Amino acid sequence: xxIDPSNPAxxxxxxxxxxxxxxxxxxxPVDERLPSEAELADQFDVSRPTVREALKRLAAQSLxxxxxxxxxxxxxxxxxxxxxxxxxxxxxxxxxxxxxxxxATACEARYALERACAPLAAERRTAxxxxxxxxxxxxxxxxxxxxxAFCASDVTFHRALVDGAGNPVxxxxxxxxxxxxxxxxxxxxxxxxxxxxxxxxxxxxxxxVTAQDADKADDGLCALAQYTQQLAQNVIAARxxx
Amino acid sequence: xxIDPSNPAxxxxxxxxxxxxxxxxxxxPVDERLPSEAELADQFDVSRPTVREALKRLAAQSLxxxxxxxxxxxxxxxxxxxxxxxxxxxxxxxxxxxxxxxxATACEARYALERACAPLAAERRTAxxxxxxxxxxxxxxxxxxxxxAFCASDVTFHRALVDGAGNPVxxxxxxxxxxxxxxxxxxxxxxxxxxxxxxxxxxxxxxxVTAQDADKADDGLCALAQYTQQLAQNVIAARxxx
DNA sequence: CAATTTTCATTTGTCAGACAATTAAACGTC
DNA sequence: GACGTTTAATTGTCTGACAAATGAAAATTG
Numbered sequence: 001x002x003i004d005p006s007n008p009a010x011x012x013x014x015x016x017x018x019x020x021x022x023x024x025x026x027x028x029p030v031d032e033r034l035p036s037e038a039e040l041a042d043q044f045d046v047s048r049p050t051v052r053e054a055l056k057r058l059a060a061q062s063l064x065x066x067x068x069x070x071x072x073x074x075x076x077x078x079x080x081x082x083x084x085x086x087x088x089x090x091x092x093x094x095x096x097x098x099x100x101x102x103x104a105t106a107c108e109a110r111y112a113l114e115r116a117c118a119p120l121a122a123e124r125r126t127a128x129x130x131x132x133x134x135x136x137x138x139x140x141x142x143x144x145x146x147x148x149a150f151c152a153s154d155v156t157f158h159r160a161l162v163d164g165a166g167n168p169v170x171x172x173x174x175x176x177x178x179x180x181x182x183x184x185x186x187x188x189x190x191x192x193x194x195x196x197x198x199x200x201x202x203x204x205x206x207x208x209v210t211a212q213d214a215d216k217a218d219d220g221l222c223a224l225a226q227y228t229q230q231l232a233q234n235v236i237a238a239r240x241x242x
Numbered sequence: 243x244x245i246d247p248s249n250p251a252x253x254x255x256x257x258x259x260x261x262x263x264x265x266x267x268x269x270x271p272v273d274e275r276l277p278s279e280a281e282l283a284d285q286f287d288v289s290r291p292t293v294r295e296a297l298k299r300l301a302a303q304s305l306x307x308x309x310x311x312x313x314x315x316x317x318x319x320x321x322x323x324x325x326x327x328x329x330x331x332x333x334x335x336x337x338x339x340x341x342x343x344x345x346a347t348a349c350e351a352r353y354a355l356e357r358a359c360a361p362l363a364a365e366r367r368t369a370x371x372x373x374x375x376x377x378x379x380x381x382x383x384x385x386x387x388x389x390x391a392f393c394a395s396d397v398t399f400h401r402a403l404v405d406g407a408g409n410p411v412x413x414x415x416x417x418x419x420x421x422x423x424x425x426x427x428x429x430x431x432x433x434x435x436x437x438x439x440x441x442x443x444x445x446x447x448x449x450x451v452t453a454q455d456a457d458k459a460d461d462g463l464c465a466l467a468q469y470t471q472q473l474a475q476n477v478i479a480a481r482x483x484x
Numbered sequence: 485c486a487a488t489t490t491t492c493a494t495t496t497g498t499c500a501g502a503c504a505a506t507t508a509a510a511c512g513t514c
Numbered sequence: 515g516a517c518g519t520t521t522a523a524t525t526g527t528c529t530g531a532c533a534a535a536t537g538a539a540a541a542t543t544g
Contacts (some may be wrong), residue, residue, distance in 0.1 A: 009534080012298060024332060030340055036524060047499045049291050052526085056254060056295045058300035061329075063336075068525045070506025079336045087333065090266060092414075094305075094321045098272055101411060109361070109411035116358040120350070168491065169343060169351035172334075175416055234263075251505080251526065278495060289528045294497085311497045311536030 011046050012053035018044075019054065034074040049226065081168050085175045088242055092176035093183060096199055103232045110177045111225035114158060117174060118205075118221055119214035121164030131151055132160035133180070133206045150195065151185045155201055164209065188231050197227060216225050251259065253294035258357030261296065265305055265318055276306065276316040280310035304329070305351075323410050327417045334418035335425060345426055345439050345474045352419045353467035356400060359416060360447075360463055372400035375448045378431045382441050399444060406451065430473050439469060 007014075022028045033041065040051045055074055058064045062084070065077045077083075096106055121129070123240045136157040140150060155178055162174040190198070208216035264270045269350045277285065282293045297316055303347035304326070307319045319325075338348055355386045363371070378399040382392060397420055404416040432440070 011498075013301075015481065016302070016473040024336060026339070037522085041511070049500095050498060051295075052291075053295055053452055053497095056298045059255075060258070060299035060302040061333075066525065067507085070521090070523045071508055072506080072524050074525090078340050079333065080336065081337060081341065084337055086335055088330075090262075091303075094266060095323060095414065096325055096411070097268070098320050099323065099410070105409055107393065107409055107478075109409050109415065110356040111414060112362065112407075112409075113355060113415060116354040120354065129267075164353075167347055167351050169338070169348055169419070170354060173351065173355060173419060177411070177415060204401070253527075280495085291529095292527065295526095309494065309536085310494095310534070312492090312494045313537055314495050314535080316496090 005031050006187075008065040011044075012050050012057065015040075015044050015046070015051065015054035016057040019058060020061075020063060023058075028076050030076050030078045032076045035074070036073055057094055068171040080173050084172055087174065088176040089179045092180035094172065096180050096184065096229070099101075103236075104116070104229060105199040106181055106184060107225065107229055110181050111176050111221060113174055113227075114162065115218055115221050117165040117167075118209075120167060120170070121161050122209050122212045122217050123166035124159045124166040125209050125212075126166075130210055133157055133202070133209070139198060139200050140202065142196065146189070148189050149187060150190050151182050153180050154185065154198070155179055159229060160203065161209065184232075188235055192232055194227075195200070201227065253286075254292050255333055256346055257282075257286050257288070257293065257296035257298040261300060261403075262303075262305060264438050265300075270318050271319045272318050273436055274318045276318070278315055307397050323414050326414055330414065330418040331421045334422035338422050338426065341435065342445050345429075345478075346471060348423055348426060349467065350421050350472070353463060355419050356404060357460055357463050359404045359407040359409075359412055360451075362409060362412070363483040364451050364454045364456040365404035366408040367448060367451050367454075368408075371402050371406035372448065372452055375444070375451070378402070379448060380442060381442065382437065389430070389432050391430055395426050396427065396440070397424050403447065403451065426474075427470075430477055431475075436469075436473055440466070443469065467484055 016095075019028070019034070030033070034040065034055075037048050037051050037055070041048045055064060056065065058074075059066065062077055062079055064074045066072070066074045087092065095101070139153045141143070145153070158173070158178050160169075162178065163171050165171070166210070176203045194226035201220050207218050208214075208220055260269070263275070270276070276282065276297075279290050279297070283290045284295065297306060297308065300316075301308065304319055306315070306316045308316045315413050337343070378395045381387070382394045382399075387395070393452055400420050401413075401417070404420065405413050414453070443462050445460050446461035447466070450456075452461055
């Protein structure tokens with residue numbers, strides 16, 4: 001872990017990589033305290049600011065946490081799913097916005113993944129998940145709701161569905177797919193008519209999950225996917241006219 | 243973007259967040275040059291090392307790239323899918339290893355997501371994808387293959403299947419799920435008999451995808467998921483005896 | 485004038501040393 | 515023994531400096 005080629009550029013990146021590899025390989029277990037910045041500087045034969053830049057890189061990925069004081073230092077962080085959600089969502093959102101991913105492609109991916117969760121959710125959903133879904137359906141029927149609030153409620157509804165599968169790995173993966181879609185969905189203006197249709201499909205899905213009917217839930221998701229694609233196409237067509 | 247509360251700790255984290263928000267919101271477009279470190283230090287009223295630590299945090303997330311020289315500086319980076327793969331895999335791997343995620347949970351998530359790709363892959367796979375799958379099946383039949391190499395080939399096979407869906411968003415999401423499983427799979431010792439079974443199922447899947455038969459591909463994946471779970475249970479049972 | 489070389493200014497990368505803030509342990513004091 | 519005080523260790527930040535890279539401008543040369 002203490003190797004460093006004599007290339008005097010990217011030193012902090014090299015040090016960060018060395019420590020990261022040690023963490024990923026398990027050589028540095030969770031909650032292990034790293035040597036102090038001064039010691040690391042000695043070991044790698046660099047200055048303390050360079051070590052600090054390397055540690056900040058790792059902190060940005062939630063791989064370490066730091067603590068001041070006598071018994072302080074940098075500690076290997078237990079990467080929790082909640083911590084990873086945020087990064088996953090940020091990354092997914094940027095990937096979509098920076099790579100000219102079409103609405104159709106993103107939508108297809110999102111519903112394909114969500115349909116994978118539906119059978120598990122139908123089987124294992126708890127009262128909590130059902131209650132969240134019903135509450136969001138109710139919210140979506142409020143007349144004064146802005147389009148942004150409608151989309152946010154939509155995200156909450158679908159995340160409750162995904163979480164219903166009771167598999168944290170799935171919830172983590174889907175967090176990116178579902179939340180990253182929100183900026184794209186926000187382009188759509190939801191008329192009273194389209195909201196009614198969506199709420200109807202949400203109700204169909206919630207009913208199916210309540211009844212533990214995986215097939216019906218899948219039907220609802222398919223219909224919702226199709227309808228969402230159609231709404232987006234209408235927006236695109238309307239823009240083309242201008 | 244220039245706001246900074248007078249809390250004199252975590253300055254670099256606050257600055258990183260301010261710039262990150264500007265990038266995510268689109269205020270800083272791709273390839274835009276950030277002010278020089280000296281200018282940023284002036285604007286945020288901090289020292290240059292503090293600014294540098296903030297920039298290193300962003301660089302660790304591939305949000306910016308830096309360049310030395312007269313026209314150098316920090317530029318907003320176009321986050322590419324290839325760049326994000328690595329981070330996704332690292333994060334997923336650590337999440338699994340640090341959170342006592344059971345083999346069953348990880349396996350369930352992985353195959354649920356992979357099954358979501360199968361119908362699309364059956365529809366759109368190219369000759370390239372089919373060739374990769376066949377090549378890996380062939381490799382998996384080599385007698386001298388180590389268990390690690392067998393697992394690596396397995397990953398390549400399944401990534402070809404996922405890529406066959408022709409949806410970069412799906413490929414990105416699945417990269418984490420599929421690759422992060424590899425360390426867990428490496429725990430399993432693949433006997434000649436189990437390899438034969440797996441190769442048989444791989445062949446069934448490849449045949450189905452070749453014939454564009456989504457249902458058969460799904461059958462193969464389900465069988466593979468079940469068999470993998472069973473192999474893992476055998477390993478766990480054998481360990482319990484010791 | 486054109487092409488090439490040189491110089492130079494700008495910017496990042498790194499270093500050294502310093503001080504402030506925080507924290508827990510060691511130490512005294514009652 | 516309980517409670518405040520000191521102290522040492524550690525991170526967070528600042529200042530100032532120099533090296534290295536790099537493109538642009540200036541000087542030189544044919």
